[in-house]
Amino acid sequence: MPGMLLGDIFPNFEADSTFGRMKLHDYLGDSWGVLFSHPRDFTPVCTTELGRAAQLSPEFSKRNVKLIGLSVDRLEEHHSWSKDIMAYNNMEPGSEFPFPIIADDRRELVETLGMLDPEEKDQSGMPLSARCVFVIGPDKKLKLSILYPATTGRNFDEILRVIDSLQLTAHNRVATPVDWRPGNSVMVPPSIPETEASTLFPAGVYTKDLPSGKKYLRYTPQPSAHQQ
Template identity: 75%
Template sequence: MPGILLGDVFPNFEAETTVGPIKFHDFLGDSWGVLFSHPHDYTPVSTTELGKAAKLSKEFSKRHVKMIALSVDSVEDHRGWSKDIIACNSEAPDSPLPFPIIADEKRELVTELGMQDLDERDTDGMPLTARCVFVIGPDKRLKLSILYPITTGRNFDELLRVIDSLQLTTGKRVATPVNWKPGDCVMVPPNIPEDEAATLFPAGVFTKGLPSGKKYLRYTPQP
């Protein structure tokens, strides 16, 4: 079945983009990466999404994340549409789009990576490209994937929150609870014994009492 699983090395594909040809791993370098797809250029939901991504580009950069978009349209179409994106979503309409867009005209990448919405098809009967998000770590392995149908726009603020969690939990032996935000308490995983947890988290470990009596809801200030 086409697609890629969490922990897999992300394919080192070559592609044409709005900034010229790339080899994906070289494009990422030692950064984190976000690859996100959209059904087509010059479509309303996608225009709002890429506009929001452009507005948040500095926040992604602060986190050492490189962004790159993808659809099955041509480089020429991408460049023309980029002007609409900036004009509709930016206070500086002459500024360039701060990330490249891949031209996957032969649908090779959307097929290989499982980025298709089989419930939505174009006039030729071909499945449209879904609103897929891949987060890739500096080790070039897939850390997160989300597949939205084409009728649902994504939340790029939530993507930043998820990246904050991924980067924190990659470097520290913690987990983040529901609706966690940077600065909130984090959770101590159950596989860390109490004596080791006390050493790892000198700010203290706090256990929530439960009817079961099991001490698995353990919190600590964000390290």
Template identity: 70%
Template sequence: MPGVLLGDVFPNFEAETTIGKIKFHDFLGESWGILFSHPRDFTPVCTTELACAARISDQFKKRNVKMIALSIDSVADHLAWSKDIVAFNSEGDVSPLPFPIIADDKRKLAVQLGMLDPDEIDKDGLPLTARCVFVIGPDKKMKLSILYPATTGRNFDEILRAIDSLQLTALKKVATPVDWKPGQKCMVIPSLSDAEAAELFPNGVTTKELPSGKRYLRYTQL
């Protein structure tokens, strides 16, 4: 199935959306971007997901990440469904939705980007879009891809955590360990010598001693 791999330049597609026609690279500008698909409008899990995305849109904005959603429904359906999402978020003021939704009723983008879930079929026997997450950098290259089946809702806290890691490691010669959160220690990448690490990280580098004797678990506090 066609798709986009990590490091590929993301397609500069044109599409109709709830804010009009866009050209994707122009929409992103110099920002990071997140494109997340959902199987269908007026469905329960999708409603909870887009409502959550709307509630935390400021978290994406402060990270300089532009948000855009997609499903295989029309602009008219998206606009009508948006009212349900806003109603679900009745405790917060998120009207209108703070991000556009792409109309892909011909499934053209879903096929091009490898978004279809072969196990979830609509009434016409055609596959629905899966719950894809694509994070695109300012260089328009894909930095992260997560693919959930239609039956499993996403965790947006994890998506924000991953974006924090991507943005940090794009600037610093570090990696982030399991369950890392902003402010916690990072790991020095193996390609740096101890001398280079000492110069780059003035807060110091600590190394965990291991039975192998290899000094590859090196930590630093940024």
């Protein structure tokens, strides 16, 4: 992703959205944020994606996360398309769409943030925005980025899982293993000495025996989000 690295302060851009004019940092406040782009409005995969994001919006809210969509379409198209998404979700007609969608029809943000997919183009030959995901922390720093091509729909349950891991590890000196889910055991990083680990993790630390004899696979029950 050109110009953006994990830990960088995310640009405090200002843009028009379906919730009105927004300045990113002001809109996020003390919340986490997920900014995600999609190729075009009124397209099949994008409709299923934003439909799923809308269904899961209460789960993101529980985690103090604000969702923000973005594409290179105009604001009027976003408003019209959101009605299709709500119908796809069998939501009540007239219901408010649960999160803003940014209108970037001049392609300023998608170019600045490296969100374009050069392999997928519109009818005029212009590249479409890819399916990019940025997770932004309350400190306005980039915590995670995922870039999917336009042809591959995302899994928003996985994005929720990633946020659970990010929020847990932001306040605890642990790591989450493959396929981790909230409530599962977590891993003790190798940088923590055994004597310190026993103090940090009173619930206990257990080590898996390996042929190498190295004691690096250490597990402990998941601590509460702010335990340490």
